[in-house]
Amino acid sequence: DEAPKPQATLIPDPLDEVLKRLKHYFSDVTDLIISNIEDYRMDYRFVGLRCSSLGAFGFVQLQHHSNPATYELRALRDDPPKSVDLKAIKSVNSSRIPWAVRVDHSTTISEREALFLQEHLSAYKNGSDFFLAHAIYRSVPSHTVRKRYKAVVASLSRRFPQQFQTASVSTSTPS
Template identity: 85%
Template structure:
């Protein structure tokens, strides 16, 4: 479906006036909006074949808005074809936010050709992001993606967007969170 080209809709009614077809520019965003508003009792969600480019930049926003009520969220990149798979569970807790352990996980995701910034620090909100986005790593002040190191997400965006969500999740699942940064 080409958003620049609107095709007339066929109708079986006697009114033969063709009407423009409603276009959905971002199907994933539309599904998640409808999930939040019309299907609030959904407890498990799995969506695959998500375009990687769009999700590289949209995950933080989608997670902190449409998926904020879900305890466990995981975004896994598939390389052939380059797509993502999103899994979410409303009632399952997020992974344990162990700030010391996440430093090792973060280091293991950094591609060998990337110069490591030894001053990289990871906050509780950033640790949750790293647990959820399995292709992301933090180096310096930004997050990068191991499959596309030229794509980045500013760390201040993650901290800002995850603030309310982490506060809510830490009330629901207090055993999963610690209270300091490394």
């Protein structure tokens, strides 16, 4: 057969390829699990991927595995995110801070940051930035999380208002 063979296509970043195609080619995907994701890369890319390619998914969770150092990403389109309870997430955040890290007691957590902490199970906030329990020298600026998660929280709170009620403060007085 003299027909030319097709050239093999090199895909330098399979994760990006899959996530880019979710919106137009794989729009019916409702349950997505991707494992064996390089941890270094995901440490810096999760916020961007969550707020773009995974924006239509209600539940997203990123779990770190130490041996080998990889992540597993799970996204469920129609499931709600975990409840965003600011008091509860402050406790969770404190429990994630490694013992050798000096705790900054002025740390505050917004609703957007709380959702990020619910989704990225290795992250904790200390002071004005987020760090990763498995690599404390890697950080994510909190202003980036607040800016990028603004649209995600707005969309999810419309779809799943019951998950965000505990984060709001009532200003009404009892009758």
